[in-house]
Amino acid sequence: MASITSEIASSSSSLPKWEYDVFLSFRGEDTRNNFTDHLYAALDRKGIWTFRDDERLERGKLVSPELLNAIEKSKFAIIVLSRNYVFSSWCLDELVKIVECKEETRLTILSVFYGVDPSDVRKQTGSFADAFAKHEELIKNEEKLQSWRAALTQVANLSGWDTRNNQQFVEEIARKLIGGLHYSYSGVHEDLVGIESRVEEMENLYLSMGLNDVHFIGIWGMGGIGKTTIAQVLYDRIRYHFAGSSFLANVRERSRNDGLVSLQKRLLFDVLSDKNIDISDVQWGINLTRNRLCHKRVLVILDDVDQPKQLEALVGKQSWFGQGSVIIIITRDQHLLITHEVAEEKIYTPEILNSDEALKLFSLKAFKQDSPSKGYEALSENFIYYAQGLPLALKVLGSFMFNRNLDAWESELGRLKKSPEWEILDVLRISFDGLRITEKKVFLDIACFFKGMTKDHVASILRTPHYRPNIDIDVLVEKSLIIISNGTLWMHDLIQELGKEIVRCESLDEPGGCSRLWHKEDILRVLKDNTGTKKVEGIFINTPSKEEDLNVEEKVEDLNAETFSEMRNLSLLKICNVGLPQGLNSLSSDLRLMNWPKCPLKFLPKNFNPNKLVKLIMPCSLIKQLWEGNWSLEWLRIIDLSDSKELIMTLDFARVPKLEELILKGCTKLSVIHPPLGDLKHLILLDLSNCKCLKRLPCKISWESLKFFILSGCSKLKKFPEIVGNMSRLQELYLDETTIEDLPLSMEQLTRLIKLDLTNCKTLSSLPCKISWESLEIFILSGCSKLKKFPEIVENMSHLLELCLDGIAVEDLPLSMEQLTGLTTLDLTNCKNLSSFPGAICSLTSLKTLILSRCSKLHKMEENLGNLEGLEILDMSGTSIRDLPLSMEQLTGLIKLDLTNCKKLSSLPRAICSLTSLKTLTLSGCSKLHKM
Structure with a gap:
């Protein structure tokens, strides 16, 4: 029957108008009082408008015009080919007309072989041969006879039902037929923009499953995205492939208002068409559903499910339903599907509409056409941007703007910025109302x-000694309120607007009564007028994110000393560009985040208890010293006082045992670091760059978690501390622009070091005699002008890619350089003591770039360069080279050769001419060159 289904579906792609759903062609004396009557009654019960030739039309010798018109105005034709059908010239004329309409009006033909062999019909053999013999005696019109034969052959070639093999298929015919009709109807809906592709994805999901199994399928997504519409269209298309079906809409609301028993009754009535079902309680309903449907192939769709008990009462287990059944659960809560054992690959998540789809749907509502009217294009795009592809928002906004002038459109866009449409937010709020208290608080914080921001960043801020927000964040994801992409928290703009509107409504007249403040005007009003209350939990003014932006002068708003006195529950503070000429008397001891760039305070309030503080971020502040006293700082994870140029003393780091990031870069007056810093086991990032007065670090360090250590520009730092513990996690170490003289032997413990930067360490005279940093990828010694010897490489350092030795005083490179088998770049620029081409270089087969520029004593190259066939850039500019070896011809990958200012170069080998890959050859300033 699969081919019949495809014929029905294909016939529905174009939708001409018709008066009848079905034209029924049959021979009355064979079938009228049995099969045809049963079929007609079944179609009538299904509401299918069926025309059958009966007493309403006067019977004559020719098919009446009324009958021919009925055929033309029908969508389907069912031909019951019985033993005596072919003996009736009337039936054969009907048949010819039906076949003609198949091409002309796209009439779909369904054949029933009622007690006859399809082969006899196709070839006109058996009783069909007898009938045509009789016709040939009475009718001398050969053309008519041939048209009858051709029609019979064509109809017999179509897929159909053979009653000799199956007597019980009247209901099957009705289901197949009405399925095709409903497929057509579901496509005739002007608002279903973008739905077709999404329904096809659902159909493919359904069709990919085994027909003999019971399948639970989920449709999961945010409110207003079109989940129910997709399911409704799919339901219309496939419901008649099942023995029974039910679409239970608004399960969440109906279960609360009417109870689960009413839904159980509805489900059983839909599937069984039994009005006498009596259910006394939920358990009785479960038993009845399981017993009555366990052998029946059914389609059940549950819309807007939000509680496990709803699933347990209505579609508890697969064993409740017959083989081939499909149960589709529509929900905003992914965890409901998981707990009901819906496999991940069986959960469909609709996408928001793309820009073209969104514009079309909006235009259909706003202009009753597929695109905006002239003059409204730009405004329409603004509405599309606001809706962010959410079908619900596009429909609501489009309908509201219908038949309004341009001024009204401009006005509504302005209003939306301040007050969103509640018809949209009410739908989205359903998910919020189902949250627990802690989940609601986290949702509002994110909105x-x-x-x-990253999930880890947010979780670390909101975490307290007795609370971890990770599970609440996961629940928000499961309920389609937020998404996590590459570790970052995102939410649809309208869901974010919902969160902000919920907070606004907490105190419409006075923002100081709201739990969260984010509008700069509201925040300044509360802070300047001192109208903040204990309800305020968070204040966020978006501060500059780039260092250079912090230096931009903005208007500073002066606040009084009592500004934060009433805000005792303030836990999140992020402000900038405020002045405190009288200082500050108090800060909430509930603070977990304090992000205050350009903080004007020299000292934090004495009564400020920072025991809950997680992140202290105060770049470019005037702070001189952090708090004194014995406050517990167990939860403090990040301290950022970068470019706080007045800072002269750090806190006692023994009190911050779990510190993960310490950023003091640019603290130019800081000269000493408190010794317990060296014992911090959780420290991951330590940035002391450009602390130009810093003279010493703790003598010994054991930062076992440290990954990034930055001392760039600490121009008075002469000694690097001894490593006494396991610091194998360190990946990047920056010592550039320091006055360090040597490195301790304990540096060999840095087995995972990836980058070591010693640029312009002009007092560095030696390195460890031997190095074995097997993970090192970048090693920079540029400008270390006192370094005369490069250490021996004692173990495999094949990960090293870039080695920068420009400007060092080395005279030669060790042969152990050949162990750098992964090296791609070697920079020896301005190595003025280097007199000969290092032979070890010739074994570096992976080398791509070799720079020997301004090595003024270098006068000769190695004769054999054969192993450098992968070399692409060779810079010999400013050297004393006299000639080039013939082996240059083996540099088959060379792209650029720079010989600028090689004043002693007198000739070039012909081998260069064979370098077909060479694109750039620079010879300017080669004053002795006379032969090419």
């Missing part, structure tokens, strides 16, 4: 403050 107001944290959208676009």
Whole structure:
């Protein structure tokens, strides 16, 4: 029957108008009082408008015009080919007309072989041969006879039902037929923009499953995205492939208002068409559903499910339903599907509409056409941007703007910026209302403050000694309120707007009564007028994210000393560009995040208890010293006082045992670091760059978690501390522009070091005699003008890619250089003591770039360069080279050769001419060159 289904579906792609769903062609004396009557009654019960030739039309010798018109105005034709059908010239004329309409009006033909062999019909053999013999005696019109034969052959070639093999298929015919009709109807809906492709994805999901199994399928996504519409269209298309079906809409609301028993009754009535079902309680309903449907192939769709008990009462287990059944669960809560054992690959998540689809749907509502009217194009795009592809928002906004002038459109866009449409937010709020208290608080924090930040960052801020927000964040994901992409928290703009509107409604007249403040005007009003209350939990003014932006002068708003006195529950603070000429008397001891660039305070309030503080971020502040006293700082993870140029003393790091990031770069007055810093076991990042007065570090360090250590520009730092513990996690070490003289032997413990930067360490005279940093990829010694010897490489350093030795005083390179088998770049620029081409270089087969520029004593190259066939750039500019070896011809990958200012170069070998890959050859300033 698969081919019949495809014929029905294909016939529905174009939708001409018709008066009848079905034209029924049959021989009355064979079938009228049995099969045909049963079929007609079944179609009538299904609401299918069926025409059958009966007493309403006067019977004559020719098919009446009314009958021919009925055929033309029908969508389907069912031909019941019985033993005596072919003996009736009337039936054969009907048949010819039906076949003609198949081509002309795209009439779909369904054949029933009622007690006859399809082969006899196709070839006109058996009783069909007898009938045509009789016709040939009475009718001398050969053309008519041939048209009858051709029609019979064509109809017999179509897929159909053979009653000799199956007597019980009247209901099957009805289901197949009405399935095709409903497929057509579901496509005739002007608002279903973008739905077709999504329904096809659902169909492919359904069709990919085994027909003999019971399948639970989920449709999961945010409110208003079109989940129910997709399911409704799919339901219309496939419901008649099942023995029974039910679409239970609004399960969440109906279960609360009417109870689960009413839904159980509806489900059983839909599937069984039994009005006498009596259910006394939920358990009775479960038993009845399981017993009555366990052998029946059914389609059940549950719309807007939000509680496990709803699934347990209505579609508890696969064993409740017959083989081939499909149960589709529509929900905003992914965890409901998981707990009901819906496999991940069986959960469909609809995408928001793309820009073209969104514009079309909006235009259909706003202009009753596929695109905007002239003059409204740009405004329409603004509405599309606001809706962010959400079908619900596009429909609501488009309908509201219908038949309004341009001024009204401009006005509504302005209003939306301040007050969103509640018809949209009411749908989205359903998910919020189902959250627990802690989940609601995290949702509002993300909506107001944290959208676009990483999950780990947010979790670390909101974490307390007795609370971890990770599970709440996971629940928000499962309920389609947020998404996590590459570790970052995101939410649809309208869901974010929902969160902000919920907070606004907490105190419409006075923002100081709201739990969260993010509008700069509201925040300044609260801070300047001192109208903040204990309800305020978070204040966020978006501060500059780039260092250079912090230096931009903005208007500073002066606040009084009592500004934060009433805000005792303030836990999140992010402000900038405020002045405190009288200082500050108090800060909330509930603070977990304090992000205050350009903080004007020299000292934090004495009564400020920072025991809950997680992150202290105060770049470019005037702070001289952090708090004194014995405050517990167990939860402090990040301290960022970068470019706080007045800072002269750090805190006692023994009190911050779990510190992970310490950023003091640019603290130019800081000269000493408190010794317990060296014992911090959780420290990951330590940035002391450009602390130009810093003279010493702790003598010994054992930062077992440290990954990034930055001392760039610490121009008074002469000694690097001894490594006494396991620091194998260190990946990047920056000592550039320091006055360090040597490195301790304990540096060999840095087995995972990836980058070591010693640029312009002009007092560095020696390195460890031997190095074995097997993970090192970048090693920079540029400008270390006192370094005369490069150490021996004692173990495999094949990961080293880039070695920069420009400007060092080395005279030669060790032969152990050949162990750098992965080296791609070697820079020896301005190595003025280098007199000969290092032979070890010739074994570096992976080398791509070799720079020997301004090595003024270098006068001769190695004779055999054969192993450098992968070399692409060779810079010999400014050297004393006299000639080039013939082996240059083996540099088959060379792209650029720079010989600028090689004043002693007198000739070039012909071998260069064979370098077909060479694109750039620079010879300017080669004053002695006279032969090419």
